[in-house]
Amino acid sequence: MDVLKKIPVREQNPKVRATNFDEVCLGYNLEEAKEEASRCLKCRNPKCVDGCPVSIDIPGFIKEVEAGDVEAAFKVISQYSALPAVCGRVCPQESQCEARCIRGIKGEPVSIGKLERFTADWARENKIVPEMPKEKNGKKVAVIGSGPAGLTCAGDLAKLGYEVTIFEALHEPGGVLVYGIPEFRLPKNKVVKAEIDNVIALGVKIETNVVVGKSVTIDELMEEEGYLAVFVGSGAGLPKFMGIPGENANGVFSANEYLTRSNLMKAFDASYATPIVAGKKVAVVGGGNVAMDAARTALRLGAEVYIVYRRSEAELPARVEEVHHAMEEGIIFKLLTNPTEILVNENGWVSGMRCVEMELGEPDASGRRRPVVKDNSDFVLELDTVIMSLGTSPNPLISSTTEGLEINSHQCIVATENNGETSKAGVFAGGDVVTGAATVILAMGAGKAAARGIDQYLSSK
Amino acid sequence: MANNYLYTIMKKEILADAIYLMDVKAPRVAKSCYPGQFVIVKMDEKGERIPLTISDYDREAETVTIVFQAVGPSTKVMAEYEVGEAFRDFTGPLGCRSELIDEPREELADKKILFVAGGVGTAPVYPQVKWMKENGYDVDCIIGARNKDLIILEDRMKEVAKNVYISTDDGSYGFKGNVNDCIKDLIYNQGKQYDLVIAIGPLIMMKFVCILTKELGIRTVVSMNPVMVDGTGMCGACRLTVGTELKFACVDGPEFDGHLVNFDEAMKRQQLYKSEEGRVVLREKEGATHHHSGCGCSDNA
Numbered sequence: 001m002d003v004l005k006k007i008p009v010r011e012q013n014p015k016v017r018a019t020n021f022d023e024v025c026l027g028y029n030l031e032e033a034k035e036e037a038s039r040c041l042k043c044r045n046p047k048c049v050d051g052c053p054v055s056i057d058i059p060g061f062i063k064e065v066e067a068g069d070v071e072a073a074f075k076v077i078s079q080y081s082a083l084p085a086v087c088g089r090v091c092p093q094e095s096q097c098e099a100r101c102i103r104g105i106k107g108e109p110v111s112i113g114k115l116e117r118f119t120a121d122w123a124r125e126n127k128i129v130p131e132m133p134k135e136k137n138g139k140k141v142a143v144i145g146s147g148p149a150g151l152t153c154a155g156d157l158a159k160l161g162y163e164v165t166i167f168e169a170l171h172e173p174g175g176v177l178v179y180g181i182p183e184f185r186l187p188k189n190k191v192v193k194a195e196i197d198n199v200i201a202l203g204v205k206i207e208t209n210v211v212v213g214k215s216v217t218i219d220e221l222m223e224e225e226g227y228l229a230v231f232v233g234s235g236a237g238l239p240k241f242m243g244i245p246g247e248n249a250n251g252v253f254s255a256n257e258y259l260t261r262s263n264l265m266k267a268f269d270a271s272y273a274t275p276i277v278a279g280k281k282v283a284v285v286g287g288g289n290v291a292m293d294a295a296r297t298a299l300r301l302g303a304e305v306y307i308v309y310r311r312s313e314a315e316l317p318a319r320v321e322e323v324h325h326a327m328e329e330g331i332i333f334k335l336l337t338n339p340t341e342i343l344v345n346e347n348g349w350v351s352g353m354r355c356v357e358m359e360l361g362e363p364d365a366s367g368r369r370r371p372v373v374k375d376n377s378d379f380v381l382e383l384d385t386v387i388m389s390l391g392t393s394p395n396p397l398i399s400s401t402t403e404g405l406e407i408n409s410h411q412c413i414v415a416t417e418n419n420g421e422t423s424k425a426g427v428f429a430g431g432d433v434v435t436g437a438a439t440v441i442l443a444m445g446a447g448k449a450a451a452r453g454i455d456q457y458l459s460s461k
Numbered sequence: 462m463a464n465n466y467l468y469t470i471m472k473k474e475i476l477a478d479a480i481y482l483m484d485v486k487a488p489r490v491a492k493s494c495y496p497g498q499f500v501i502v503k504m505d506e507k508g509e510r511i512p513l514t515i516s517d518y519d520r521e522a523e524t525v526t527i528v529f530q531a532v533g534p535s536t537k538v539m540a541e542y543e544v545g546e547a548f549r550d551f552t553g554p555l556g557c558r559s560e561l562i563d564e565p566r567e568e569l570a571d572k573k574i575l576f577v578a579g580g581v582g583t584a585p586v587y588p589q590v591k592w593m594k595e596n597g598y599d600v601d602c603i604i605g606a607r608n609k610d611l612i613i614l615e616d617r618m619k620e621v622a623k624n625v626y627i628s629t630d631d632g633s634y635g636f637k638g639n640v641n642d643c644i645k646d647l648i649y650n651q652g653k654q655y656d657l658v659i660a661i662g663p664l665i666m667m668k669f670v671c672i673l674t675k676e677l678g679i680r681t682v683v684s685m686n687p688v689m690v691d692g693t694g695m696c697g698a699c700r701l702t703v704g705t706e707l708k709f710a711c712v713d714g715p716e717f718d719g720h721l722v723n724f725d726e727a728m729k730r731q732q733l734y735k736s737e738e739g740r741v742v743l744r745e746k747e748g749a750t751h752h753h754s755g756c757g758c759s760d761n762a
Contacts, residue, residue, distance in 0.1 A: 169693050171503055171510070171550040179695075209552040211693055215489045237695040241707065248700060248707075248726055250733045257696035265509070265690065273509045273535055274690075275734055348729035395694050397712070
């Protein structure tokens, strides 16, 4: 064994997985996990923990894995995270915990994410569940949204004895974990549902089909239904479009719509009623994780798929692992390319997309080099489907129906970072609804901070 | 269909051939809904999310009334549900309530309003007319359909509207002609004057009503019912062009200024899963499962 290298993780063959929706990564077995765990230096001042938005005692759980006591490892993680099987799969470890791993200074860092995933999967398979909190304190807290922020906040509050109800607008709990991230990256029944069941096991109630702001308002929850505090974790669900000609043609979808049809409504499974346009030649516009998810979904539905992104590979906002997987599976990257018009046939359906080539100029406000149009470079990409993956913004349904809730110019709720406090007494917020579209783990960190904030607020009342 | 679903059907009525009315127990929706808004119904685990405009509600009985035409595969299955059975999901109210409800009362009192209801579109018109009656305002209403058998809710509408005018394309009942002919008859032959028209029905009807009322200089509100998935602003499937702006019917509507709506674009988008390209997708699916599905809701108002 080369201690400078990670123990490789088994994956489905790219050619095979490009035709199915089963999980790409197969994870470690116990032997592999123990071996990888032995690479950890058990630093006395562990930098990795500083890199984790929920501050998991990483050397602590890895030590238990190395000793072969996976149940103990799971108990360590459970003190910090309610969704370890999710995080082990979708966290950007390469820019968080693993980026700071001392092992990584010379060689590859410890595969912390894969070890977390192994631990959580092992616990689920061996039916280890988190311990039920001791006593209820009878204080009711409402959590709006059952995504990563809401589930984390609810779980932490339940552990402290609060009576928590989560209100979810859709018909399934999980938020972006069920409507956004595809099955092949995050299995819904096996992983997401199991972790939500663990949150329910802590005593959290989940009421689906409640659109807060429409079915009931925050003020009504507090004044009529007895909730003493409310956490808003409703995410950033509104899709953006480019505003170019032809964008309302049939065959143009937001990544949100495309992924919701496939993931939440399970349109990829023919026994479900919701339809999805598979497409023969599909372009996904954008370069983030959501764009990779949409592209790889279209590929699995049988299409030839392009990623069209206006900067170069180095600037792709998606995780390196996702880009790597997409390339392995045969997604064609049209980089330094920007659409200017969607061409439409006589039936109102997409027939192509006019694009221009770009080159990189000086860095812009985001620090990335600004793409500028090359002269006389326009060309037409023949297509039948276009998926716009340009980012999302928070839904105004809640902010517009709650008196005294301050929002910023991006429609994001203004909240204090360390405790989630908003401008309205008793109302806390965190996750994408505060930051704009970000990651699962940052939302979980915000949910955690807000749980502390709510506990302080209600304890001092 | 034994299940432990929550949203129980309390009443079922057949209004016309393939047009059904159901009262569904849904306490949160019944408590907070208003005319103009819609709900999303998902029958079971594998069903579609079907948007339907609210046709009535009873806050005490905690029920919401929906009316739908069994045209698509999903709505045909829905038509087989009986009293006592239940839907898995029933979400709402979604969208904005009718602008009438938020209008200053003195302005509303001065307004002469004509409702134009086409086919199944009569169902979402009814609660608006009823709300006007309950708040002391008289309005007129045209109910139009291809023939007598497709006229629905006539008796109920007569209880709440000052005047109900029936028009059928084939003249089998009431005025002979389409709703536009009927509007012209009211204005030119019967000396009626209106300040506002609220037209709800098939896209093609709303489009032509808007062309006429624009000529006549009467402001017109329409209710759009495009393909949608979540109904909360997430998917953008329901986008339409209103004036120069991109709007989402689910959160910005469903009611819009009809003179600004791009109906031609909306009609093309309505055909998404009915066009040649869209059907190919569905054929592949049907072949696999014998379970066809487009958007069963798209012909409903």
